[in-house]
Amino acid sequence: MAEARAEGVMPNDWSGGxxxxxxxxxxxxxxxxxxxxxxxxxxxxxTYSYARVASVNWPTPFPFRxxxxxxxxxxxxxxxxxxxxxFAVSASxxxxxxxxxxxxxxxxxxxxxxxxxxxxxxxxxxxxGLAPFELPEEWAKAFPGASPLFGSAFFGITGLHMFHxxxxxxxxxxxxxxxxxxxxxxxxxxxxxxxxDLVWMxxxxxxxxxxxxxxxxxxK
Amino acid sequence: MVDAKQRxxxxxxxxxxxxxxLSLGVAVWDVFSDTFRAxxxxxxxxxxxxxxxxxxxTPPLLWARANGLLKNPFAEEAVAxxxxxMEVVHEAHGGSDRQNIYVWGAxxxxxxxxxFLAYMKVPLTLMVIILMGASIIKAALxxxxxxxxKFERLSLILTIVPTLVVLLCLFAILFPDSFRLQKMRPSxxxxxxxxxxxx
Numbered sequence: 082m083a084e085a086r087a088e089g090v091m092p093n094d095w096s097g098g099x100x101x102x103x104x105x106x107x108x109x110x111x112x113x114x115x116x117x118x119x120x121x122x123x124x125x126x127x128t129y130s131y132a133r134v135a136s137v138n139w140p141t142p143f144p145f146r147x148x149x150x151x152x153x154x155x156x157x158x159x160x161x162x163x164x165x166x167x168f169a170v171s172a173s174x175x176x177x178x179x180x181x182x183x184x185x186x187x188x189x190x191x192x193x194x195x196x197x198x199x200x201x202x203x204x205x206x207x208x209x210g211l212a213p214f215e216l217p218e219e220w221a222k223a224f225p226g227a228s229p230l231f232g233s234a235f236f237g238i239t240g241l242h243m244f245h246x247x248x249x250x251x252x253x254x255x256x257x258x259x260x261x262x263x264x265x266x267x268x269x270x271x272x273x274x275x276x277x278d279l280v281w282m283x284x285x286x287x288x289x290x291x292x293x294x295x296x297x298x299x300x301k
Numbered sequence: 302m303v304d305a306k307q308r309x310x311x312x313x314x315x316x317x318x319x320x321x322x323l324s325l326g327v328a329v330w331d332v333f334s335d336t337f338r339a340x341x342x343x344x345x346x347x348x349x350x351x352x353x354x355x356x357x358x359t360p361p362l363l364w365a366r367a368n369g370l371l372k373n374p375f376a377e378e379a380v381a382x383x384x385x386x387m388e389v390v391h392e393a394h395g396g397s398d399r400q401n402i403y404v405w406g407a408x409x410x411x412x413x414x415x416x417f418l419a420y421m422k423v424p425l426t427l428m429v430i431i432l433m434g435a436s437i438i439k440a441a442l443x444x445x446x447x448x449x450x451k452f453e454r455l456s457l458i459l460t461i462v463p464t465l466v467v468l469l470c471l472f473a474i475l476f477p478d479s480f481r482l483q484k485m486r487p488s489x490x491x492x493x494x495x496x497x498x499x500x
Contacts, residue, residue, distance in 0.1 A: 119465060149416065153412065164402070167401045275443055279439075
C-alpha cells in the first residue's frame with residue numbers, strides 16, 4: 082500500500098493483502114446472507130403483487146379490530162426489539178457483557194411477543210375458515226370471484242417471516258449464552274435481527290394495510 | 302514506469318466512461334424511439350442499460366474522487382487522508398443512543414402515518430406509491446442507522462445497496478405483465494362458456 086502511494090498510483094484495496102471492506106468475515110457473510118434473503122422475500126412479495134393485480138377480485142377482509150390493531154402492535158413490538166438490539170450491540174462494543182446480555186434478553190422477549198401476537202392473529206383467521214387455497218364462505222360472498230390465492234399468499238409470506246423471527250430468537254439465545262467467548266457476534270446477530278424487522282416494514286403495508294376492509298363489507 | 306502505469310489507469314478509466322456513456326445513450330435512445338411502449342421489454346432494456354452505465358461509471362468516478370478531481374459538496378471540512386482518521390470521524394458520528402431513539406421514533410411515526418393512510422379514501426395506485434415510499438424510507442433508516450451501514454466503508458455500501466436495488470428492480474420488471482394477464486381473461490367465466498357449448 083505504502084509503495085503504491087509512493088509511486089503515485091491510487092492506493093488499491095483490491096490488489097490483495099488488505100480487507101477491502103474493513104469488516105470481518107462473519108459480518109461480510111451476514112451481509113451476503115441478508116442480500117440473498119431479501120431476494121427471497123422480494124420474489125415472494127412481487128409474486129403476491131402479481132397474483133393480486135392479475136386476479137378478478139382480491140379480498141380486502143381485514144377489520145380494524147382485531148387484524149389491524151394486532152398487526153400495528155406487532156410492528157411496534159418489532160421496531161422496539163430493533164432498538165433494544167441496537168442497545169445490546171452498543172453495550173457489547175463497550176465490553177459490557179452483562180448489560181448486552183440483558184438487552185439481548187429484552188429483544189428475545191419482544192420477538193416472542195411478536196410471534197405470540199401473530200399466532201393469535203393466525204388462529205383467528207383459521208377459525209374464520211381461511212386456508213392456503215380456500216377463502217371463508219363469508220368472504221367469498223362479500224367479494225364475488227375473489228381469488229383463493231389470498232390464503233396461500235398470506236400464510237406463505239407471513240409464515241416465512243414468522244419463521245425468520247423464531248430463528249432469530251433462537252440465534253440470539255445462543256449468542257447471549259456464549260457471550261463470554263465471542264466478540265463481534267452480537268453485532269452480526271444484530272444485523273440479522275434488524276433485517277427481519279426491515280422485511281416486516283414491507284410485509285405489513287402490502288399484506289395488511291392494502292387489505293383493509295375500510296368500506297365495512299364484511300361487518301354488514 | 303510510474304508514468305506508464307498512470308497512463309494505463311487513465312486510459313482504462315476513459316474506456317469505462319465511454320462504455321457508460323454508450324449504455325446511457327442506448328437507454329435514452331430507447332425512451333425516445335418510436336417503438337417505445339413502456340412495456341416489459343422497454344423496462345428491461347432501459348433498466349439493464351442504466352445498470353450497465355452505473356457499473357461502468359463507478360470505477361472512473363471513484364478514481365476521480367480519490368485523485369481530487371471530484372469533490373463531495375456535502376463533505377465536512379476535515380476530510381482526512383487515508384482510512385484511519387476517516388473511521389475516527391465516523392465513529393464519533395455513528396450510533397449514539399439518542400440518535401437511535403430518534404430513528405426509532407421516526408419509524409413509529411411513519412408506521413402510524415401508514416395505518417392512518419390505509420383508512421383514507423385515496424386512489425389505490427396513489428396509496429400503493431405512498432405506502433411503498435414510506436416503507437422504503439423506513440427500510441433506509443433501519444439499514445443506515447440500526448444496521449450501521451451509513452458508518453461502514455463506501456466500498457461495502459457500493460457492493461450491497463446498488464446490487465440489491467438492481468436485482469429487486471429486475472424482479473419487479475415482471476410485475477406489469479399482471480395487467481396484461483388480467484385483460485386476457487375471458488369476459489364471462491369459463492364454466493358458463495362450456496355449458497353454452499354443451500347446450
